[in-house]
Structure formats: C-alpha cells, structure tokens
Amino acid sequence: MKGNITDDSIIDKIALFGKALSDPKRIEMLKMFAENKRCFEKSDGTKVENKEETPDGICVCHFVNEFDMAQSKVSYHIKILKDAGIIKETVVGKWRYYDIDFEKFNEILDLIKNVFT
Incomplete structure (x- = not known):
C-alpha cells in the first residue's frame, strides 16, 4: 500500500x-486525555477523594468548566474527535466519559506514514 492514496x-x-x-481546543482536549486527566466527580455527582475512583476518561462537563x-x-468537538476514531466513549449510568483511543x-498515524512515505 506504500504511496497508494487511491x-x-x-x-x-x-x-x-x-x-x-x-482546532486548537481539540488539541488541548487530546493533550488532557494523553496526560491521563480525569473528572473529579462520580456519576452520582459526589466529589472524588482519590483519582483512582473515577472512571477512565473525561466527561463533557469537565471540559465545559476547563x-x-x-x-x-464541547459536544461538537467531542463528536469530531469520535468521528475521526481517535477517542472512545464509556457510559456509566447517565454519564458519558471520553478518552483517547x-x-x-496509532493506526491512523501508521496509515498516514504508509501513504506518504
């Protein structure tokens, strides 16, 4: 497939x-995912004492505040990242958490390398 872009x-x-x-905001969002940032509220709204108690990912409300x-x-930016296949969604109760996939x-990066090298 090398060099094939047909x-x-x-x-x-x-x-x-x-x-x-x-978009710079989406880059910032991806950076937060990569830095393993997490929400500090549980799905029931209570504050989290320990970062390990939170689900993997960041909820939309965290980005709204950040x-x-x-x-x-924020939902618009999340949709674009999801459509590109570079973030994944985890549902916990009524909450949705997002994280980098x-x-x-890396599959997309490899695809780009194969096409353009």
Whole structure:
C-alpha cells in the first residue's frame, strides 16, 4: 500500500483525522486525555477523594468548566474527535466519559506514514 492514496476509505480516514487536529481546543482536549486527566466527580455527582475512583476518561462537563465553553460546543468537538476514531466513549449510568483511543490513534498515524512515505 506504500504511496497508494487511491483508496477512498483511506483518504476519508486521513481527512477526518486532519479535521480533528485542525482546532486548537481539540488539541488541548487530546493533550488532557494523553496526560491521563480525569473528572473529579462520580456519576452520582459526589466529589472524588482519590483519582483512582473515577472512571477512565473525561466527561463533557469537565471540559465545559476547563474551557469555559458551552456544553453544546464541547459536544461538537467531542463528536469530531469520535468521528475521526481517535477517542472512545464509556457510559456509566447517565454519564458519558471520553478518552483517547491510543490503538486507533496509532493506526491512523501508521496509515498516514504508509501513504506518504
């Protein structure tokens, strides 16, 4: 496949990945995921004493507070990252937590390397 960029699905994956990385807020979100940041509230709203007690990932409300951004705008950024396949979602009760999917992230990077080298 080296140097082959005629497959539409490959082109689409690379384009979605590029779109996901094209906004500074999404880069900041990915950086928080990579730094293993977590929410500090449990799904029932109680505060967490120990970071290990929280589910893996960050909820939308954490980004709303961190970036002082409307929930709808954060959800928009999350959707773009999900569509690109570089974050995953975990549902705990009514809460959704998001985290970077390193396996898929690295697969896309390898795909880009194979196409452009």
